[in-house]
Amino acid sequence: MKIGIFYRTDYVVPAKEVYEKLKSHFDILFFKDSSENFPEVVDDKTFEPQVVISVGGDGTVLRVLKKVKCPVIGVKAGRLGFFSGYLLSEIDKLIEDLKNWNFVEDKRWILRVESQVGVFFAINDAVLQKDVSQKIVDFTVEMTDGTFYYHADGLVVSTPTGSSAYALALGGPIILPNVEAFEITPMAPQFLATRSLVIPSTEKIKITVSDMVSLVVDGDVVGKVKEVYVRKCSKVITLLRPKSYDFSTSIKEKIGYGKRLLKNGSE
Amino acid sequence: MKIGIFYRTDYVVPAKEVYEKLKSHFDILFFKDSSENFPEVVDDKTFEPQVVISVGGDGTVLRVLKKVKCPVIGVKAGRLGFFSGYLLSEIDKLIEDLKNWNFVEDKRWILRVESQVGVFFAINDAVLQKDVSQKIVDFTVEMTDGTFYYHADGLVVSTPTGSSAYALALGGPIILPNVEAFEITPMAPQFLATRSLVIPSTEKIKITVSDMVSLVVDGDVVGKVKEVYVRKCSKVITLLRPKSYDFSTSIKEKIGYGKRLLKNGSE
Numbered sequence: 001m002k003i004g005i006f007y008r009t010d011y012v013v014p015a016k017e018v019y020e021k022l023k024s025h026f027d028i029l030f031f032k033d034s035s036e037n038f039p040e041v042v043d044d045k046t047f048e049p050q051v052v053i054s055v056g057g058d059g060t061v062l063r064v065l066k067k068v069k070c071p072v073i074g075v076k077a078g079r080l081g082f083f084s085g086y087l088l089s090e091i092d093k094l095i096e097d098l099k100n101w102n103f104v105e106d107k108r109w110i111l112r113v114e115s116q117v118g119v120f121f122a123i124n125d126a127v128l129q130k131d132v133s134q135k136i137v138d139f140t141v142e143m144t145d146g147t148f149y150y151h152a153d154g155l156v157v158s159t160p161t162g163s164s165a166y167a168l169a170l171g172g173p174i175i176l177p178n179v180e181a182f183e184i185t186p187m188a189p190q191f192l193a194t195r196s197l198v199i200p201s202t203e204k205i206k207i208t209v210s211d212m213v214s215l216v217v218d219g220d221v222v223g224k225v226k227e228v229y230v231r232k233c234s235k236v237i238t239l240l241r242p243k244s245y246d247f248s249t250s251i252k253e254k255i256g257y258g259k260r261l262l263k264n265g266s267e
Numbered sequence: 268m269k270i271g272i273f274y275r276t277d278y279v280v281p282a283k284e285v286y287e288k289l290k291s292h293f294d295i296l297f298f299k300d301s302s303e304n305f306p307e308v309v310d311d312k313t314f315e316p317q318v319v320i321s322v323g324g325d326g327t328v329l330r331v332l333k334k335v336k337c338p339v340i341g342v343k344a345g346r347l348g349f350f351s352g353y354l355l356s357e358i359d360k361l362i363e364d365l366k367n368w369n370f371v372e373d374k375r376w377i378l379r380v381e382s383q384v385g386v387f388f389a390i391n392d393a394v395l396q397k398d399v400s401q402k403i404v405d406f407t408v409e410m411t412d413g414t415f416y417y418h419a420d421g422l423v424v425s426t427p428t429g430s431s432a433y434a435l436a437l438g439g440p441i442i443l444p445n446v447e448a449f450e451i452t453p454m455a456p457q458f459l460a461t462r463s464l465v466i467p468s469t470e471k472i473k474i475t476v477s478d479m480v481s482l483v484v485d486g487d488v489v490g491k492v493k494e495v496y497v498r499k500c501s502k503v504i505t506l507l508r509p510k511s512y513d514f515s516t517s518i519k520e521k522i523g524y525g526k527r528l529l530k531n532g533s534e
Contacts, residue, residue, distance in 0.1 A: 141525075145443050146515025148525030163465075173440045173463035176412050179448045181465070183440065193524050196440035198430075198448070198465060248413025257460050258408075258415030 001026045001098060004049035006034040006064045008056030011077070014088050015055040018075060021091050022053070026098065034060050038067040051098070051240065058083045061239070062123055062218050071105065071238040082164060082250050085241035093242070103240040106247075108161045108177060109201065112233035115215055117223030121233055124162030127216040128209060128228065129154030129187065138210035141184060143203045154187035155207065157230050164251060172196040174257060177247050182232070204231040268293045268365060271316035273301040273331045275323030278344070281355050282322040285342060288358050289320075293365065301327050305334040318365070318507065325350045328506070329390055329485050338372065338505040349431060349517050352508035360509070370507040373514075375428045375444055376468065379500035382482055384490030388500055391429030394483040395476060395495065396421030396454065405477035408451060410470045421454035422474065424497050431518060439463040441524060444514050449499070471498040 003026045007015030012033075019031050029049050030039050034056060039047075053073050054064040061074040061083035074084030075094065086094050097103060111122040120126065130137050130153055139150040158167040159182055163175035171194055172185040180201040186193060199205065212224045252259045270293045274282030279300075286298050296316050297306050301323060306314075320340045321331040328341040328350035341351030342361065353361050364370060378389040387393065397404050397420055406417040425434040426449055430442035434452040438461055442450065447468040453460060466472065479491045519526045 145445075146513055146519075147527075148515060148519075149527040150525065151528055160465075168462070171438075171462075173450065173465050175448075175465040176467060176470075178412075179446075179465050179467045181442075181446045181448055191523065191526075191528070193526075195435070195438075195524065197525070198427075198440050198442040198446050200443060200446045203443075246413055248415060252413075252415075256458065257462065258417065258464070259458075259460075260414075260416040261418055261458070 001051070002029050002047075002049045003027065003098075004029045004039075004052040004068070005031045006036075006052060006054050006056075006060065006067070007032075008034055008060045011055050011060075014077065018053065018055055018088070018091055022095065025095050034063050053094075054084075055088075057081060059219060065123060065237045065239075066121060066218075071103075071240045073103075073240045080245065080250065080253065082161075082254060083239055085239075085245045097242060102243065104243055104246065106177070106239040106241055107236050108239065109159065109236055110161075110233045111157065111159055111182060112231055113157075113215070113217060114229040115223070115225045116227065117215065117225060120215075120217040120222055121235065122157070122159065122162070122217050123237060124165045124218050125156050125158035125167060126218075126228070126230060127154060127156050127166065127187075128207060128213050128225070129216060130211070130213050134211065134213070136188075136190070137213060139186075140208045141197075142206045142208075143199065145199075145203075148184075148197065150186045150189050150193060151191070152186040152189035152193075154213070156185045156187065157205075157207075158183055158185065164255060167196065168255070170194075173198070174251060174255075182230075201232045204229065268318070269296050269314075269316045270294065270365075271296045271306075271319040271335070272298045273303075273319060273321050273323075273327065273334070274299075275301055275327045278323050278327075281344065285320065285322055285355070285358055289362065292362055301330050320361075321351075322355075324348060326486060332390060332504045332506075333388060333485075338370075338507045340370075340507045347512065347517065347520065349428075349521060350506055352506075352512045364509060369510065371510055371513065373444070373506040373508055374503050375506065376426065376503055377428075377500045378424065378426055378449060379498055380424075380482070380484060381496040382490070382492045383494065384482065384492060387482075387484040387489055388502065389424070389426065389429070389484050390504060391432045391485050392423050392425035392434060393485075393495070393497060394421055394423050394433065394454075395474060395480050395492070396483060397478070397480050401478065401480070403455075403457070404480060406453075407475045408464075409473045409475075410466065412466075412470075415451075415464065417453045417456050417460060418458070419453040419456035419460075421480070423452045423454065424472075424474075425450055425452065431522060434463065435522070437461075440465070441518060441522075449497075468499045471496065
């Protein structure tokens with residue numbers, strides 16, 4: 001099996017250990033810092049990895065997912081992440097699972113965000129946000145169902161995947177991964193309009209802002225914009241997880257939402 | 268055109284005026300209190316109305332929608348409702364729109380709720396709620412994505428249509444009508460689990476309660492239960508609205524959400 005490894009800079013030491021362990025079992029095509037590009041090889045199809053391993057946090061997995069076409073496995077220190085189904089201490093299990101391809105293939109749809117500063121793909125969310133020094137701005141959101149207006153500091157457009165990220169912190173609902181809808185959640189809106197708006201994934205929305213604001217895609221500031229078009233992207237990303245670690249488990253473990261609370265006080 | 272009329276008891280006087288106005292233009296099949304059943308006529312297909320008019324509030328429209336198979340038009344005093352696109356003062360416009368069939372046919376999917384006390388259909392929501400004298404109860408919600416637990420006073424399962432009703436009052440998002448998802452919103456849950464969970468409409472969920480609780484479907488208490496199964500129903504209801512009155516307009520008018528606020532202070 002052909003495998004690639006991307007790691008977050010500060011994970012280079014444990015990542016090297018992962019690399020050493022994996023290379024006695026598999027063909028490791030590359031071992032790179034996640035800030036680097038996917039290695040370019042011309043006319044050599046056999047170079048394509050079948051799976052790429054991300055050693056770092058959920059942010060590293062997000063970055064890696066955008067570089068590659070194959071499925072990605074997240075390996076993390078400390079606690080499991082939404083995108084990271086294996087701990088650094090579980091590399092032997094990972095090797096076994098790779099040998100038997102014993103994974104849940106978790107496919108997620110993403111959003112396509114078109115703007116004056118380029119086209120971007122959001123796995124979690126695209127945020128339009130004013131700077132600290134800027135006055136509150138007006139957002140106009142146009143779609144088939146009508147036009148909605150928000151007078152707010154910002155607007156978060158998120159996928160079901162991103163519903164447990166920034167949108168949740170702003171008061172949004174938890175949207176199960178396979179729901180065909182995305183949501184808009186205003187940041188500090190005037191006149192109590194704090195609720196999220198859940199929109200069918202078939203919609204193409206246009207957001208116009210009264211002033212230039214920052215566009216932040218999956219945590220990266222990509223430029224200043226006054227207008228963006230958002231719709232579901234035809235591309236799908238694939239995460240590999242151990243069969244024991246499903247979405248509801250990660251929601252319960254990471255957020256504590258929907259967790260069982262036994263009468264005797266233990267969890 | 269064959270038309271039926273249902274009215275709320277206290278609307279009998281204005282409803283009679285509607286009846287008088289309509290009968291000079293159309294064939295009025297019946298004029299009944301909304302607490303009565305749909306008139307039963309055996310072996311006379313021609314009795315079927317093409318449209319039924321509900322004179323009352325949104326609650327009357329909900330009740331009427333469950334009695335009939337044809338599209339329903341809501342006529343209301345005072346302000347327009349989510350389900351009521353015409354005011355009592357707009358009967359002439361209604362007659363014109365009926366003659367030209369100048370409507371938006373607003374089709375909404377509904378939920379099927381199966382329980383020990385019967386099978387019910389929810390256009391807005393099904394609520395499982397403890398009595399005032401009862402202690403807080405445990406809810407177990409089982410679905411394909413896993414099992415979620417809530418320690419709460421109640422649980423509201425609502426359609427996109429119902430997302431602007433009780434679930435909204437409990438902190439839920441606004442779900443656009445054509446989203447293929449329903450939501451669970453806990454009532455007074457312990458440990459901050461106040462967020463709604465948005466679930467794909469393809470799911471069949473099972474809710475188990477630690478004690479007998481009331482089951483309330485679209486506002487009607489239907490009995491005491493310990494277990495319910497909820498899924499999307501194959502039946503669709505159809506509301507007729509004037510073309511000027513769409514969903515985003517009703518959300519903006521009724522709730523004030525997403526409304527334009529002009530700089531000069533007028534709305």
